[in-house]
Amino acid sequence: MSSAESRQPVAEGFWGDTGKTGLGSWIFSTDHKRIGLLYLYSVTGFFLVGVILGLLIRIELMAPGKTIVDAQTYNALFTVHGVVMIFLFIIPGIPASFGNLVMPIQIGARDVAFPRLNLFSWWLYAIGALVVLTSLFTGGGAPDTGWTFYVPFSARTGTNVSLAVFGVFILGFSSILTGVNFVTTIHRLRADGMNWGRLPLFTWSLYATAWVQILATPIIAITLVLVIAERVLGAGLFDPGRGGDPIMFQHLFWIYSHPAVYIMILPAMGVISDIIPVFSRKPIFGYKMIAASSIGIAAAGSLVWGHHMYTSGMSDTAIMVFSFLTFIVAIPSAIKVFNWVSTLYKGSISLEAPMLFALSFVLLFSIGGLSGLILGAAATDIHVHDTHFVVGHFHYVMFGGTGFAFFAAAHYWLPKFFGRRYKEKPAIVGWAFMFVGFNVLYWTMQVLGMHGMPRRYYDYLPEFAPLNFVATVGSWILATGLVIVLVNLVKGLKSGEPVGENPWGGATLEWQIATPPPTENFEGDPVVTHGPYDFKGVVKP
Amino acid sequence: MSQESAEHAEHIVSYKTLVGVWVALLVLTVITVAITRAELGALKVWSALAVASVKSALVIAVFMHMKYEARLFRIILLVALVTLATFIGFTFFDVLYR
Ligand code: HEM
Numbered sequence: 354m355s356s357a358e359s360r361q362p363v364a365e366g367f368w369g370d371t372g373k374t375g376l377g378s379w380i381f382s383t384d385h386k387r388i389g390l391l392y393l394y395s396v397t398g399f400f401l402v403g404v405i406l407g408l409l410i411r412i413e414l415m416a417p418g419k420t421i422v423d424a425q426t427y428n429a430l431f432t433v434h435g436v437v438m439i440f441l442f443i444i445p446g447i448p449a450s451f452g453n454l455v456m457p458i459q460i461g462a463r464d465v466a467f468p469r470l471n472l473f474s475w476w477l478y479a480i481g482a483l484v485v486l487t488s489l490f491t492g493g494g495a496p497d498t499g500w501t502f503y504v505p506f507s508a509r510t511g512t513n514v515s516l517a518v519f520g521v522f523i524l525g526f527s528s529i530l531t532g533v534n535f536v537t538t539i540h541r542l543r544a545d546g547m548n549w550g551r552l553p554l555f556t557w558s559l560y561a562t563a564w565v566q567i568l569a570t571p572i573i574a575i576t577l578v579l580v581i582a583e584r585v586l587g588a589g590l591f592d593p594g595r596g597g598d599p600i601m602f603q604h605l606f607w608i609y610s611h612p613a614v615y616i617m618i619l620p621a622m623g624v625i626s627d628i629i630p631v632f633s634r635k636p637i638f639g640y641k642m643i644a645a646s647s648i649g650i651a652a653a654g655s656l657v658w659g660h661h662m663y664t665s666g667m668s669d670t671a672i673m674v675f676s677f678l679t680f681i682v683a684i685p686s687a688i689k690v691f692n693w694v695s696t697l698y699k700g701s702i703s704l705e706a707p708m709l710f711a712l713s714f715v716l717l718f719s720i721g722g723l724s725g726l727i728l729g730a731a732a733t734d735i736h737v738h739d740t741h742f743v744v745g746h747f748h749y750v751m752f753g754g755t756g757f758a759f760f761a762a763a764h765y766w767l768p769k770f771f772g773r774r775y776k777e778k779p780a781i782v783g784w785a786f787m788f789v790g791f792n793v794l795y796w797t798m799q800v801l802g803m804h805g806m807p808r809r810y811y812d813y814l815p816e817f818a819p820l821n822f823v824a825t826v827g828s829w830i831l832a833t834g835l836v837i838v839l840v841n842l843v844k845g846l847k848s849g850e851p852v853g854e855n856p857w858g859g860a861t862l863e864w865q866i867a868t869p870p871p872t873e874n875f876e877g878d879p880v881v882t883h884g885p886y887d888f889k890g891v892v893k894p
Numbered sequence: 895m896s897q898e899s900a901e902h903a904e905h906i907v908s909y910k911t912l913v914g915v916w917v918a919l920l921v922l923t924v925i926t927v928a929i930t931r932a933e934l935g936a937l938k939v940w941s942a943l944a945v946a947s948v949k950s951a952l953v954i955a956v957f958m959h960m961k962y963e964a965r966l967f968r969i970i971l972l973v974a975l976v977t978l979a980t981f982i983g984f985t986f987f988d989v990l991y992r
Contacts, residue, residue: 536970608985655981667988667992668990669991670988
C-alpha cells in the first residue's frame, strides 16, 4: 500500500459523521468520545511536562552538591513535578480519558448521562490547569512546599501557594463532576441485558472510583480553602499558638489524598482486568471477586489515611488502628493479583504490546504493593519515612502501576478510536526500554532510601553518590523507552495500518461496533446476551 | 417502573406538614440554646450534636424531599452521610488519645 493510500481515512466515524471538524467542534463537543480525547491529549501533555521535570530532578541528583539548579529551584521542581503528575495527570488520567472514551460504549449507551456536564468538567480541568500554571510564574514564584502543601510551611512560605492551591481546588470540582456523571450513567444508561453481573470490569472499577471521587474530593477542596484562609486571613486554624492544630491539616489532607490513590489505581486495575482475558483467550477468573474487590478497596482504602502520619505526633492509638486497617487493604488488592494470575493459567497467551504493559503492571504493582506494607507497618515506617524508599514505593504503584496501565489502555483501545494502529515491533522495543529503565531507576531509589537517603533534599552524603548515578542513568533509559512508545503510537494512529472492528478478539461491546465508532455509537439499541469475557464465537483475526 | 414514577411525580408537601416541621425546628433551636446553658459536662457536645442531627434529618427528609424520593437516592445520600461521619469519627482515634 502506498503511503498516500494508507493516509485515506478508514471510515470517518465520530471524526466526521456530524460534518463538524473545526476546533469548536472539539472544545464545545458533548460527545463522550471527543471529550475523552480532549482529556487524553491534555493529560498526556501534562504527563510529558511532569516527565521533563522528573528528569531534571534526577539530573540534579546525579552527583552530590549543586549539579544544575540551586536548592530553592530544586524545591520548586519536585513540588511542581508532584502537583502536575498527581492533579493534572494521574487523577484525571485513566477515568477521564479512557473512561470517557470507552465506558458508555461498554454499557451499550449513546453517551454519558449528562453530556454537557461532562464538557463542563473538561473546561474546569482546563481552567484549573491554567491557574496552576499561572501560579508558577507569578507572585512569589513556583510553590516549594511539596505536592502535599503541609502547614505550617505552606502557610508561611512566600511562594505562590495560594494560587496553586486554588487551581487544585478547581481541578477537584472537575473530578467530582466526572464522578457524578459516571455513577449516574452506570446506574441509568445500561442497555437491555447489561445487568450488573455483565458489566465489564473496567466499568466496575470506574464505578467504584466515581464513588471515591464524589465522597472524598470535597474534603480536599475545603482543606485547600482553609490553607488560603490561613495565608490570607491568618485564620489560625492550623496554628497551635492560636488554638489551631497543624496535625489536623494532615488528617484533612490525607482523608482525601489517600482515597485519591485509589482514584489513581482502581481504573488502572480495571484496564488490566479487561486486557488479560482477551490476550489469554480465557474468561476472567473470579469475575465477582474482582468486581467486589474494587468496591472493597474503595471502602477500606478510605479508612487508612493515617498511615501517612505515623511520625507526625499523632496518638499511638491512631497509629495502631491505621496500621491495622492498612493491612486490610492488602487483601482485596491481593485478590485482584491472584485472580489475574489465575486467568493466565493455561491460557492461550499472546504477548502483544497491550498485554506486555498489562503483565508488567501486575509485577510492578505487586512490588509497589509489597513495599507499601513495609511502610504500612508503623514500626518499620518510622525508619524509612520521608526517605527515597517512599519515593520508590509510590512510583512503583503510580507509574509502574497506573502509568503502565495507561500505556496498556492506549495500545489496546486507541486503534479502535483512530481506525489505525501502531507498529508492533517498536512498541515492544519501547516497552522493554521502559520496563528496564523503570526498575533501574526506582529499585535503586528504594535501596537508597533503605540506606537512609532522605527525600526532597537537593544534596546528599557522598556515600549515596554511586547509586544516585545509577538511578539517573535508569531515568534516561526509561525516557528513551517513552519516546519510542509515544512516537510509534502517534505515527501509527495518524497513518498506520487500518484496523477492523475487533483487532484483538474482545467480547465487550466496544468491539462489536464500527471502527472508529459513529457519534451515536450504536445503530439500534443494543441487547446484551452474554458476559463481557465470554469468548465463545468471538474470532480473533 | 417504580423508579420512573418517583422521578416524574411531583410530590407536593402540604402546608400543614411544612409548618409543623418549621415549628419543630424552632423548638429544637430553643433546645440547642438551652443545652449551652445547662451543666452537662462532656455530654454537652453530644446532646448538641444529637439535636443538630435531628434538625438536619427533618430538613433533608421534608424540605429537601428526600422522604419522597426513590430508594436509590436515599441510599446514595445515606452512603455520603455515613462516609462523612466515619471520616470525622476516625480522626477521634487521634484527637481523643493524643
Ligand atoms: C521519568 C519519569 C519520572 C522521574 C524521573 C521521576 C523522578 C522523581 C524523583 C527523583 C522524585 C523525588 C524528589 C525528591 O524527593 O527529592 C519524584 C517525586 C515525585 N514524583 Fe516522580 N518521577 C517520574 C515520574 C512520575 C510519575 C509518572 C508520577 C505520578 C504519576 C510521579 C509522581 C511523583 C510525586 C507525587 C512525587 C513527590 C513530590 C513531592 O515530594 O512533593 N513521578 N519523582
